[in-house]
Amino acid sequence: MKNKKKILVFGGDGFCGWPASLHLSNAGHDVVILDNLSRRKIDEELEAESLTPIQPIETRIKAWEEVSGKKIGFHNVDIAEDYEKLFSVIMEEKPDVIVHYAEQRAAPYSMKSPRHKRYTVNNNVNATHNTLCAIVDSGLDIHLVHLGTMGVYGYGTAGMKIPEGYLDIEVQTDEGERVNQQILYPTNPGSIYHMTKSQDQLLFQYYNKNDQVRITDLHQGIVWGTNTKETKLDDRLINRFDYDGDYGTVLNRFLMQAAVGYPITVHGTGGQTRAFIHIQDSVRCIELAIDNPPAPEDRVMIFNQMTETHRVRDLAELVSKMADAEIAYVSNPRKEAAENELHVKNDLFLSKGLNPTTLEEGLLREVTNIAEKYAHRADHSKIPATSTWTKEQKPGVPGDTVK
Helix, strand or coil: CCCCEEEEEECCCCCCCCHHHHHHCCCCCCEEEEEEECCHHHHHHCCCCHHHHCCCCHHHHHHHHHHCCCCEEEECCCCCCCCCHHHHHHHHHCEEEEEEECCCCCCCCCCHHHHHHHHHHHHHHHHHHHHHHHHHHHHHCCCEEEEEEEEHCCCCCCCCCCCCCCCEEEEEEECCCEEEEEECCCCCCCCHHHHHHHHHHHHHHHHHHHHHCCEEEECCEEEEEECCHHHHHHHHHHHCCCCCCCCCCHHHHHHHHHHHCCEEEEEEECEEEEEEHHHEEEEEEHHHHHHHCCCCCCCCCCEEEEEEEHHHHHHHHHHHHHHHEEEEEEECCCCCCCCCCCCCCCCCHHCCCCCCCCCCCCHHHHHHHHHHCCCHCHHHHHCCCCCCCEEEEEEEECCCCCC
């Protein structure tokens, strides 16, 4: 560890936020979680719990102190709704770094109904803007590390590797002079969730330009795996394993389906190419971003947080062979191209010392073993993806029927 820092982790009770909080605490940083526990409330709404049993946040934090001897603080704050409390906590804790995970993270959930669309926009955009506003309001020099998504780029390459946030262009002036510029890579969001992450980029660009807020934006691929070195230390620390059609990430869903004897569900042709990263690398990237902050005069630093790309049907076939499982091709609920290529640069994290964890059978079996251990907790009715991108509405009838 380079220097001990005071770190606030917004959304530190979630799938990525919890293991990141433990990892940063284990590295010697002073970690405090801010979370309104909304993901647990969504579990209740969807009637789809994590496959792994998640302990109350107080139990988790106490278990970590017993196992590691290190303390993690906790504040129950809705940063999207309660600006005054958010600001008060920032002034009380005086962090060096804020790690921002506090956004509704599921594309399918964001497309369920008009209510879910509005909730995702209100929660995600307000959470980000309140955070930026509070940083400026505090007068403190705080480095903001934000977990974004590769999905802001869309899924296509235009015949080139997707750069890390910025695109070199050449424009011609009215006088005929050719001028080179760098712009944010044009966004092409594929869901309301991805649209909010695209909005985040503009907020970051503005507050960096206007107020010199130091910001690192991590465009992360699909996370697979469940546990990290720290979450394996005690059963009470175990991480989430989402398998339902809204929150389960594709590779974890495949491994879980194979483990419980459910056909591996491939949407459409399975020709979608996606970027992936293991959960252990995800938390390591957060640490690397914290250890390598931009200077106040620097523009927003953007990293592509991924380690490899795979076509969905290739992953399904890999899991099928490994587990002797059946593959079922089903209709695709998303509005997207049936086939796409994806080539992505990730040079910045490699240059900072990331040693990528690539997809290998041992790690796949580790996830499968977890799924088998908790197979009795699986509700097979929650496995199919039922949230759709396009929906016929009857004239004059509101589409929001979710209570």
